[in-house]
Amino acid sequence: MSVMITLPDGSQRQYPAPVRADQVAQDISPRLAEASIIAEIDGVLKDLDQLIEHDAAVRFHTFDSDAGKDVYWHSTAHLMAQAVKQLFPQVRIAIGPAIENGFYYDFDRDESFIDEELVLIENRMKELTASALPYQRKELSKAEAVQKFSAMDETYKIEILSEIPDGDTISTYQQGDFIDLCRGPHILDTSKIKAFKLLKTSGAYWRGDEKNKMLKRIYGISFPNNKLLNEYLRFLEEAKLRDHRKLGKDLDLFSINDEVGPGLVLWHPNGAMIRHLIEQYWKDEHIRHGYKLVYTPHIGRAQLWQTSGHLGYYKESMYAAMEVEGQDYYIKPMNCPFHLSVYKSNLHSYRDLPLRLGELGTVYRYERSGVLHGLMRVRGFTQDDAHIICTPEQLDDEVNDLIIFAFEMLRHFGFDKFLVYLSTMPDAAVGDPRDWETATESLRHALEKLGIEYEVDKGGGAFYGPKIDIKIKDALNRAWQCTTIQFDFNLPERFDMTYIGADNAQHRPFVIHRAILGSVERFFGTLLEFHAGNLPLWLCPVQLMILPITDSQIDYAKDLQKQFLARGWRAECDLRGEKIGYKIREAELKKIPYMCIVGKNEAESGNVTLRRHTRGDLGVMSIAQAMEMIQAEL
Secondary structure: OEEEEEOOOOOEEEEEOOEEHHHHHHHHOHHHHHHOOEEEEOOEEEOOOOEEOOOEEEEEEOOOOHHHHHHHHHHHHHHHHHHHHHHOOOOEEOOOOEEOOEEEEEEEOOOOOOHHHHHHHHHHHHHHHHOOOEOEEEEEEHHHHHHHHHHOOOHHHHHHHHOOOOOOEEEEEEEOOEEEEOOOOOOOEHHHOOEEEEEEEEEEEHHHOOOOOEEEEEEEEEEOOHHHHHHHHHHHHHHHHHOHHHHHHHOOOEEOOOOOOOOOOEEOHHHHHHHHHHHHHHHHHHHHOOOEEOOOOOEEEHHHHHHHOHHHHOHHHOOOOEEEOOEEEEEOOOOHHHHHHHHHOOOOEHHHOOEEEEEEEEEEOOOOHHHOEOOOEOOEEEEEEEEEEEOHHHHHHHHHHHHHHHHHHHHHOOOOOEEEEEEOOOOOOOOOHHHHHHHHHHHHHHHHHOOOOOEEEOOOOEOOEOEEEEEEEOOOOOEEEEEEEEEOOOHHHHOOOOEEOOOOOEEOOEEEEEEEEEEHHHHHHHHHHHOOOOOOHHHOOOOEEEEEOOHHHHHHHHHHHHHHHHOOOOEEEOOOOOOHHHHHHHHHHOOOOEEEEEOHHHHHHOEEEEEEOOOEEEEEEEHHHHHHHHHHHO
């Protein structure tokens, strides 16, 4: 008996049945066999020692694929947990998944892990990799699994098992003396893990619930060779320098403190100025593109949120109700119901459409404290929300113009690399399938007409409509979510939105919900990290700092400031009695773009010595020349 193996290029190979997956890889190429992490057999990821007993399509995943990385990192998480259990036998294990970059494992331990202990764990991991312990899959009945993990006093595993139906088969993986509940697959043995680093520790509530015990989490990363590990560690160092939380503190832009409340941002004068400039540009551009700006309340009656469906589907992310005159009110988690209420306040004809309503609307959502992260994940944030209400005939033009508008705005802030995704209808969806098809094709047609490369996320749309997501890529090749162009077939139905068509009959309009920046807070953080704090000149809160060398030049410095301010530029004077070298260093650290240094010679000649942050001294020049140079950059 034999099996026919079909490879990704369409070629076929025949083997005596059964044949191990890694034998097929070895037959194709010893280099492929060495690099392979898992096998994909008929679309299902399997261990490399999987026996293939029937004709099958087979693909091998190396570390270069997302699936390969995921399995590699998850296998390293098991390795780390094994080392922890050997060094600290009293510790109970919880869960240890692969994440976007690396892995973590949660442990039940009274005291936190310290740096010296991380070194001990790394050293034990190295010993275990040298032992080449195989990852062995074992299937047990639920009763057998409960008995085994009860004997080890692994209470978290028993809790997980209690939620699995009694008749189900339980899969475990074991390497050496360590066993864990796991669906798999895994690498063949621990020797495949060549280079790794434990990065940091933190606390994490069991299952993300503050009512549960705080566990101790260890994060790590691993790679097939030291070169990749060293490159990643250099990337982390650069990321630390670009961290918006560090830059926010260094440049005195914003703060978040527990006294005010976790996830609630205080905007300092410098940060508030940058935010004002972002928002003013946003408003000007939206007016130019035919949007009508609106302002809506921060709270609404419970009935509004019942109609919108938020109380039914989103209540866990909403803040608790407040009672006013016997009525429950909720602080808004979204702006959509208010915008649709604005539309419904008047009757509309097809001649009134499209109607584009835009708002920089602040919303509040309850996020668990464990997921809050600087400006990127907060509890109070301002969305650059807009809703386009249009007829089916207007759909293609609106989508086309909207995509152009989104890229135009993002490029204005310096972004030039993007990832674009088209998410289509999921299994659980509301609305007429014909409307889904019309909307999806409108999105697809616009992307293709504009020559924009995109990936299809099949079934990845929200239950209420297909969407386009635009992510920006930064200098470290990280992707950040910004623009979402989302159709909504749910709210127009719930709010019974209509317009009078040319046939004098009522029709349901199409509603496009879109945000270009996403949220002002997250966009602000992304902008800081993208530019490493060196913002474009038009966005800098202080564009020029005038630095007199001695007190004798103070009057001249103030006169210069007046001239710059008259041009509409943001200029300040550093009049402290510090040495000029100190003042220059301070201005450089604050990333102020231009410095005008004025001493005795400059004051007498009516000139300035101009200096540009990141470029250094530009030389002595007239005030007119300096203004011309700055204006050219603006």
